[in-house]
Amino acid sequence: MKLSEQQRQQMRDLMHQGRQDSPEFNAEDVEAMHKLVIAEQFDEAAVRAQITKMMQVQIERQVQMTRVRNQMYNLLTPEQKNILDQKHQQRMKEMRQQVSMLNQMSAQ
Structure with a gap:
């Protein structure tokens, strides 16, 4: 699909802003999950809590990405x-x- 130069620039700007507004990756969450994986005893409650925490961040990323996609879609003719x-x-x-x-x- 062909976009005008103005549309391309507006979409680049939206993607750039979307990346800035998106939650940052947290290596500590991955490390916490790894510790739960290698633990002597499996702690289902702790695993569920960690997954829930990590999924909240993922939800925020998805919401932000969908917001940007919606804005980009609305730039189209x-x-x-x-x-x-x-x-x-x-x-x-x-x-x-x-x-x-x-x-x-x-x-x-």
Whole structure:
């Protein structure tokens, strides 16, 4: 899909701002999970708490990414939106076919 130079610049700006607004990666969370994996005794409550903490950060990243994608989508002309929507429908059709094939294979 062809974008105008103004659209490209606006999208670059949105992506740059989105990266700045996104929560930072926290290596301490990964280290905490590793310690739970190698512990002598499995502590399900601690694992669940750590996963919940890590998922909250992931949710914030996804919300921010979706916000940026929405803003980018709304920069498009109606014709560009139509092209993008058609491509999305094609990808969804292909994905459904792949899932169906995988489900059939696992049922055997």
